[in-house]
Amino acid sequence: MIANNIHSKYLQSVNNLSQRNLGLTGKNPAVACMIVDYSKSSEGQVLSYGLTSIGGSPHSEVNALNKIKKNKITNKTVMYVSLEPCMKESDCCAKRILKSGIGKVFISSLDPNPIIHKRGLNFLKKNNVKINLAPNYLNNFKNINKIFYHYQRNARPYVTLKLAISKNGFSKDYNESNITSFETQYYMHKYRLTHDAIAIGYNTYKEDNPRLSSRLNGINKNNIKFVLSKINKKLKKNFNMINLNYKDDPKIFLQQLKNYPINSILIEGGVSTFNYFYNNKIFDEIVICQSAKVIKSSKKRYKLNLSLLKKNLKLYSSITYGEDIIETYKY
Numbered sequence: 001m002i003a004n005n006i007h008s009k010y011l012q013s014v015n016n017l018s019q020r021n022l023g024l025t026g027k028n029p030a031v032a033c034m035i036v037d038y039s040k041s042s043e044g045q046v047l048s049y050g051l052t053s054i055g056g057s058p059h060s061e062v063n064a065l066n067k068i069k070k071n072k073i074t075n076k077t078v079m080y081v082s083l084e085p086c087m088k089e090s091d092c093c094a095k096r097i098l099k100s101g102i103g104k105v106f107i108s109s110l111d112p113n114p115i116i117h118k119r120g121l122n123f124l125k126k127n128n129v130k131i132n133l134a135p136n137y138l139n140n141f142k143n144i145n146k147i148f149y150h151y152q153r154n155a156r157p158y159v160t161l162k163l164a165i166s167k168n169g170f171s172k173d174y175n176e177s178n179i180t181s182f183e184t185q186y187y188m189h190k191y192r193l194t195h196d197a198i199a200i201g202y203n204t205y206k207e208d209n210p211r212l213s214s215r216l217n218g219i220n221k222n223n224i225k226f227v228l229s230k231i232n233k234k235l236k237k238n239f240n241m242i243n244l245n246y247k248d249d250p251k252i253f254l255q256q257l258k259n260y261p262i263n264s265i266l267i268e269g270g271v272s273t274f275n276y277f278y279n280n281k282i283f284d285e286i287v288i289c290q291s292a293k294v295i296k297s298s299k300k301r302y303k304l305n306l307s308l309l310k311k312n313l314k315l316y317s318s319i320t321y322g323e324d325i326i327e328t329y330k331y
């Protein structure tokens, strides 16, 4: 039984720890692993932990195993890992665990990738490693790595539409470049961190000259950057053109993304770009940051029809950030 015992606590800890490198592990999920020794206490003592490395490999199990000496592993050593260990013909986590001598592994989640699914788990079981799989209700790993799960299930990137608007719905202020507070903008950079790519319309590129980087303290992430336009235009370094027309089937857009190693994309406006994806139902999540300020000097074309959006979609979450409100909508 895993529920309500010490094992469930360690599993929750590895799930939470999985968030540490979220957005930094490339096409791989962000996984965490802990190795715990029960020889001295029934509460256990953590010998080491590992995370999926930045870029995706080595995996968390290998990183955790590499931190401890082999003679520290006894029959009282247990591994907790938030995703089932990978199994391949070549070197892989399941084989490394078997070689380490660890006899008991608690797993939070199965790998949704059909090539990997249950292979690591069955390999370890066949070789007499005791496996415990967490029940679904103990498993927030799937939610933490929702982008990875989405990609595996749908074979297309997770699409998030994001727009900042004023209290009266405008996405552009001629008097001031920012609509929401500095704190909200900083907070919103986490969306750039958790997405692999960012796209903007050509007008935003031309008028705002954005950097589109994840400017979070201590984080250095280079998202793949896209600009949408119907014709090829010269762009600054590290910006990629995607040719798209308002009349185009959005499948054309998704098709072009296949050339890039991405699981997710954040569409950051402007409102014309937002409306194209919204009207064509190409999104998994919409994030609206609404400030308390009223914009007097804007144009009708920059206004978002928020009441229609609220009518068509379900409010998924809402947080207040200073004077701003950040709301997430889904179908």
Ligand SMILES: NC(=O)c1ccc[n+]([C@@H]2O[C@H](COP(=O)([O-])OP(=O)(O)OC[C@H]3O[C@@H](n4cnc5c(N)ncnc54)[C@H](OP(=O)(O)O)[C@@H]3O)[C@@H](O)[C@H]2O)c1
Binding pocket: 162, 163, 164, 165, 170, 171, 172, 179, 200, 201, 202, 203, 204, 205, 207, 208, 228, 229, 230, 231, 243, 244, 245, 246, 247, 268, 269, 270, 271, 272, 273, 274, 276, 277, 301
């Ligand atoms: N508040 C916010 O969150 C936010 C975010 C971003 C921008 N903005 C503001 O919004 C302003 C620009 O907004 P905007 O609505 O005029 O333009 P936009 O959405 O930034 O860009 C529109 C342009 O993108 C190109 N495009 C090509 N295919 C498209 C498609 N399928 N869907 C959409 N666009 C496509 C077109 O350029 P071509 O004509 O070259 O084909 C189109 O004219 C900026 O000044 C910026 O300050 C606000």
